[in-house]
Amino acid sequence: MKIIIGGALGRMGKELAGMATDAGEQIVCGVDVAYQGQEIGFPLVNEYALITAGADVLIDFSRADGLPALLTYALAARMPLVLCATGYSEAEQRDITKAAETLPILQSANMSLGISVMRQLAVIAARALGDGYDVEIIEKHHRRKLDSPSGTALMFYDAVRQAKGGTVRPVYGRQGLTQQRTNEEIGLHAVRGGTVAGEHEIGFYGNGEEILLTHRAENRALFAQGALRAARFLAGKPAGRYTMEDVVGEMLS
Numbered sequence: 001m002k003i004i005i006g007g008a009l010g011r012m013g014k015e016l017a018g019m020a021t022d023a024g025e026q027i028v029c030g031v032d033v034a035y036q037g038q039e040i041g042f043p044l045v046n047e048y049a050l051i052t053a054g055a056d057v058l059i060d061f062s063r064a065d066g067l068p069a070l071l072t073y074a075l076a077a078r079m080p081l082v083l084c085a086t087g088y089s090e091a092e093q094r095d096i097t098k099a100a101e102t103l104p105i106l107q108s109a110n111m112s113l114g115i116s117v118m119r120q121l122a123v124i125a126a127r128a129l130g131d132g133y134d135v136e137i138i139e140k141h142h143r144r145k146l147d148s149p150s151g152t153a154l155m156f157y158d159a160v161r162q163a164k165g166g167t168v169r170p171v172y173g174r175q176g177l178t179q180q181r182t183n184e185e186i187g188l189h190a191v192r193g194g195t196v197a198g199e200h201e202i203g204f205y206g207n208g209e210e211i212l213l214t215h216r217a218e219n220r221a222l223f224a225q226g227a228l229r230a231a232r233f234l235a236g237k238p239a240g241r242y243t244m245e246d247v248v249g250e251m252l253s
Contacts, residue, residue: 007062109151
């Protein structure tokens with residue numbers, strides 16, 4: 001498989017490059033706005049318009065603000081995309097949906113297969129437990145993470161909200177609140193510090209019991225591994241939007 005890496009000089013870009021090379025994949029080009037002639041073992045450019053190599057897929061671990069240039073290139077090149085960045089606005093999500101009418105695009109706020117399984121478990125729990133259980137979501141990340149709450153926490157919130165019938169609302173922290181908690185809210189809490197790769201907890205708190213679903217990322221390699229698996233899944237797929245749940249579903253079938 002021939003791969004282009006967006007955000008190639010970032011921590012995840014480098015992690016992905018090493019894992020892809022070890023797996024026998026070919027990195028034909030990397031893209032990074034910080035490129036100034038650095039040597040990294042494969043061709044690099046600082047903007048998508050300068051890519052000349054053909055590839056089977058582009059895996060992007062850069063930032064949400066690079067989406068316009070990325071989609072312009074991908075649509076012109078008919079390039080399948082694996083989007084691993086977080087923090088996309090509603091307008092940017094609409095742009096992704098529009099591009100997916102032409103391209104196969106797999107987007108996930110978290111490339112871990114374990115996170116996708118945990119999301120499905122959260123849906124089952126929310127449906128089975130109902131309004132008798134309060135739901136709180138806590139996420140922890142390294143001090144350099146830009147968006148808050150994390151895209152993964154928001155993904156969990158949306159999954160639980162839909163499982164409950166869409167009658168809930170998010171509460172971001174509880175500073176300044178002076179009233180009792182209601183059944184219509186889901187708490188979202190973010191922690192930033194140190195070098196935490198990523199931790200997410202969904203708590204279902206009932207009368208006399210607690211059910212906690214927890215995922216801890218011990219290192220970033222698992223996200224690169226998931227991105228590679230997603231790229232392989234995308235090969236030969238028709239245009240459309242895909243998620244890591246589709247990858248898990250194909251594995252189960």
